[in-house]
Amino acid sequence: MNPVKALESHGQAVWLDFLARGFVAKGDLKKLIDTDAVKGVTSNPAIFEKAIGSSDEYDAPIAQALKSGDKSPADLFEYIAVEDIQHAADVLKPVYDMMKGDDGFVSLEVSPYLANDTKGTVAEAERLWSSVKRPNLMVKVPATPEGLPAIQQLIGEGISINVTLLFAQKTYVEVAQAYLSGLEKYVAGGGDPSHVASVASFFVSRIDAQVDKQLDDRIAKANDPSEKARLKDLKGKVAIANAKLAYQEYLELFAGPRWEKLKAKGAKPQRLLWASTGVKSKDYRDTLYVEELIGKNTVNTVPPATLDAFRDHGEVRDSLEENVEDAKKVLADLAKTGISLDAITTHLVEDGVKLFADAADKLYGAVAHKRATSLGGGIGAQKLALGDGITKKVATSTEEWRSQAKIRRLWHKDKSVWTGSDEDKWLGWLNSAFGEKAKLADYNDFANWVKAQGFTDAVVLGMGGSSLGPEVLAQTFAKVSGFPKLHVLDSTDPAQVRAMGAAVKIATTLFIVSSKSGGTTEPNVMKNYFFEEVTKAVGADKAGGHFVAITDPGSSLEKVAKTQKFARIFHGDPTIGGRYSVLSPFGLVPAAAAGVDLAKLLDLTLSMVRSCGPDVPPAENPGVQLGLAMGNAGLDGRDKVTILSSKKIADFGAWAEQLIAESTGKDGKGLIPIDGETLGEPSVYGTDRFFIDLRTSGEDDKGHDDKLDALEKAGHPVARIVMPSIDHLGQEFFRFEIATAVAGSILGINPFNQPDVEAAKIKTRELTESFEKTGALPPETPVVSSKEADLYTDDSNAELLKKAGANSDLTSWLKAHFRRVTPGDYVALLAYVERDGAHIDTLQQMRMAVRDKKKVATCAEFGPRFLHSTGQAYKGGPDTGVFLQITADDAKDLAIPDYRASFGVIKAAQARGDFGVLTDRNRRALRVHLKGDLKAGLAVLDKAITAALN
Ligand SMILES: O=P(O)(O)OC[C@H]1O[C@](O)(CO)[C@@H](O)[C@@H]1O
Numbered sequence: 001m002n003p004v005k006a007l008e009s010h011g012q013a014v015w016l017d018f019l020a021r022g023f024v025a026k027g028d029l030k031k032l033i034d035t036d037a038v039k040g041v042t043s044n045p046a047i048f049e050k051a052i053g054s055s056d057e058y059d060a061p062i063a064q065a066l067k068s069g070d071k072s073p074a075d076l077f078e079y080i081a082v083e084d085i086q087h088a089a090d091v092l093k094p095v096y097d098m099m100k101g102d103d104g105f106v107s108l109e110v111s112p113y114l115a116n117d118t119k120g121t122v123a124e125a126e127r128l129w130s131s132v133k134r135p136n137l138m139v140k141v142p143a144t145p146e147g148l149p150a151i152q153q154l155i156g157e158g159i160s161i162n163v164t165l166l167f168a169q170k171t172y173v174e175v176a177q178a179y180l181s182g183l184e185k186y187v188a189g190g191g192d193p194s195h196v197a198s199v200a201s202f203f204v205s206r207i208d209a210q211v212d213k214q215l216d217d218r219i220a221k222a223n224d225p226s227e228k229a230r231l232k233d234l235k236g237k238v239a240i241a242n243a244k245l246a247y248q249e250y251l252e253l254f255a256g257p258r259w260e261k262l263k264a265k266g267a268k269p270q271r272l273l274w275a276s277t278g279v280k281s282k283d284y285r286d287t288l289y290v291e292e293l294i295g296k297n298t299v300n301t302v303p304p305a306t307l308d309a310f311r312d313h314g315e316v317r318d319s320l321e322e323n324v325e326d327a328k329k330v331l332a333d334l335a336k337t338g339i340s341l342d343a344i345t346t347h348l349v350e351d352g353v354k355l356f357a358d359a360a361d362k363l364y365g366a367v368a369h370k371r372a373t374s375l376g377g378g379i380g381a382q383k384l385a386l387g388d389g390i391t392k393k394v395a396t397s398t399e400e401w402r403s404q405a406k407i408r409r410l411w412h413k414d415k416s417v418w419t420g421s422d423e424d425k426w427l428g429w430l431n432s433a434f435g436e437k438a439k440l441a442d443y444n445d446f447a448n449w450v451k452a453q454g455f456t457d458a459v460v461l462g463m464g465g466s467s468l469g470p471e472v473l474a475q476t477f478a479k480v481s482g483f484p485k486l487h488v489l490d491s492t493d494p495a496q497v498r499a500m501g502a503a504v505k506i507a508t509t510l511f512i513v514s515s516k517s518g519g520t521t522e523p524n525v526m527k528n529y530f531f532e533e534v535t536k537a538v539g540a541d542k543a544g545g546h547f548v549a550i551t552d553p554g555s556s557l558e559k560v561a562k563t564q565k566f567a568r569i570f571h572g573d574p575t576i577g578g579r580y581s582v583l584s585p586f587g588l589v590p591a592a593a594a595g596v597d598l599a600k601l602l603d604l605t606l607s608m609v610r611s612c613g614p615d616v617p618p619a620e621n622p623g624v625q626l627g628l629a630m631g632n633a634g635l636d637g638r639d640k641v642t643i644l645s646s647k648k649i650a651d652f653g654a655w656a657e658q659l660i661a662e663s664t665g666k667d668g669k670g671l672i673p674i675d676g677e678t679l680g681e682p683s684v685y686g687t688d689r690f691f692i693d694l695r696t697s698g699e700d701d702k703g704h705d706d707k708l709d710a711l712e713k714a715g716h717p718v719a720r721i722v723m724p725s726i727d728h729l730g731q732e733f734f735r736f737e738i739a740t741a742v743a744g745s746i747l748g749i750n751p752f753n754q755p756d757v758e759a760a761k762i763k764t765r766e767l768t769e770s771f772e773k774t775g776a777l778p779p780e781t782p783v784v785s786s787k788e789a790d791l792y793t794d795d796s797n798a799e800l801l802k803k804a805g806a807n808s809d810l811t812s813w814l815k816a817h818f819r820r821v822t823p824g825d826y827v828a829l830l831a832y833v834e835r836d837g838a839h840i841d842t843l844q845q846m847r848m849a850v851r852d853k854k855k856v857a858t859c860a861e862f863g864p865r866f867l868h869s870t871g872q873a874y875k876g877g878p879d880t881g882v883f884l885q886i887t888a889d890d891a892k893d894l895a896i897p898d899y900r901a902s903f904g905v906i907k908a909a910q911a912r913g914d915f916g917v918l919t920d921r922n923r924r925a926l927r928v929h930l931k932g933d934l935k936a937g938l939a940v941l942d943k944a945i946t947a948a949l950n
């Protein structure tokens, strides 16, 4: 007789420790049921990994599953696994029916990531139970300290459980008690226990593998031949002895009054199942862990190779209750050697969780890969060409992030991923796109209202994160017919404020006052100005109807908005910092007002959110990969993140700048974003660059690409990202957010605070308060004064510059200042003037001259806008900045209603506050104040810069 089938008559059920889609579909499982009397199937993460990861068998099912909507890799795996388990359960259903529910089970394991999470395990087991919907399912839960209470609860709910990763006899007793207690609860609640089944999967071969290793060590060290022989004799015996003694416990546990009471109600005993019964050592007979553990009311789940071997040459006898005393002696002899079985079994539980988590990482990686392939053009493609050195470092970090579960910890808001301060309070952005999608109806109502009002323009008044997201949206998407044109104002420059007023029709403009804190000076003064303008245009009673506010709950702006009867107040999420707020009301309200299709934007964004999710291992996770590249490149001295965004998404860099700089630039560390530099030949760059090229599909430019290729060839790290279309903009917001958070972890900083911006705000406040009291800003003395310009700096900078040749003219000071620039530095031009096309061009020309001459990175920024963006890194980041602040007389100042200070005064105070912090931090900073006509002044400065550089 077929030895496998013969086991049946010895009271043992054989299950198959294997599952794969085709195996079931092609009838192979059915064949084993018929020929070998196989009565069940077990799966685990390693089995699924093998099935899904190393074949293309699942490509089509995955593509099919995605047809009903995008899914995260974990959801996708679950979807596929549930189908597989259902198929196997259906094939085994006749066995289940024939045996009246005593056998015929298929097991599906909860995620090993939840092994130490009771609540998570319970929730997942409940979900699997209800989605598989088969009476012959067993959900596998590990016998970890956190798994035990979950097992008891789940049994108490009438869910059949396969307890896995069980190695120690004493844990087995706890498992059986948990089963009994769970059943008692179920019965007490009116449940019929005859529907509940359970097995306790006692692992075998892994114990011998560990014990043998320790025995081998001792054998090698032993000198006495009899000692050697004694040790050798224990090899291959301990696991079986351990299992035999567990069976003795079983016989006791499932006898006696407690059990009899349950049995009388129809309860089934929790059978011991021998798991891990494929031999791990070639020294042993391949049927060892079947032959020695044959006994009544047990199960042995065997891998296909062991099944084949046993069918071929297995020997059947009632072995389980044989030589129990010998088994005790084996364990006693082991104890005498000093090898602790307790320590080994404890370690094996932890190791078992780790091994299954490693397998799950591989499995989810494979699923993530198949998902990405299947979604194809739906997700922005990313290619990293980092050069050998950084590639190696990224590979090391990738493995570290995987083995330390850092992406899952990041998503679970574990602050120890960063500095362990308060990072956990600032991670609302991770899920915001899901939350905002649920609010689509409200956004649509708002959009309809905006349309119905007939607004011609919508102007966002805000700073930093509150303005730069909307600005990218405004500049990327074309005006939508029937909706207002979207503008952004983020300045206190009188000319710029006035220009915005002139660019729109005040009477038909919607103003979106956007400030998370509600207390930021700029949006408040801009609001005061435009509220008065609107009042003049439409009357006091109607003015509020032209304003909406976006602000965090309870802010001072909310109070004002209520008093002034704003049309709407949208609340931000206080767990999202400004620079991470674009996929929250701060980006989405302006987008809705402009008629952007938010459903499409969010759906496409969510694909990237899933691609960067907790279940996507670092190697397959595009956000993590970009972040590890940025962070490691930064540590390698390539800390100038040079952003090259193509024409259609030209403004993206301005948003990315605020994200990267404000998040990472602190504690003397950080990444300096470089936006807007024209791409050059390798010779104009130092070795401090990391290039990110971002474009939409089809925006190819041979000249640009050749230059980029040349840079890559010259050894510069280059990340290339191709968005399928501008509609995929939200994907890039999210990719960069994750990347920045990850880079922050690599750099060892808290990416969610902005200590140095606050310092400048305090200085500015002191200056404006003094103005409110005295009517003037405190006097200051230039180091040099000429007809066109005054120069200012602190004593220490002045002394150094004079020593370096600065005398009485502008050029000499600039020359001395630029002379301080060394490789690895960056030069930042910080201009507190109107940000218009002409000034952007002038600044661009100046910075390009500096870059090409000094071969350093350059920034061309406008104040006060950059204060809420790169300003943090300039003051708090690495001391590699050389700053030229440019201020100017305002041709025509502008009063602010309800303020004594004008826009001009506030802007001046901001410039001085910022400069004060730069010099307090001993940064290399010089301020040029242009007098008289600005155009002429800038021309003089441009000339002086050119002269200074030559
Ligand atoms: O939205 P708020 O609170 O006005 O802040 C604007 C900006 O100022 C900062 O708080 C500091 O620069 C940024 O992080 C933020 O985006």
Ligand SMILES: O=C[C@H](O)[C@H](O)COP(=O)(O)O
Pocket: 017, 042, 043, 044, 046, 164, 201, 203, 205, 206, 275, 276, 277, 278, 301
């Ligand atoms: O339920 C079955 C177990 O997961 C399996 O038997 C473990 O076997 P292994 O030790 O060979 O991985």
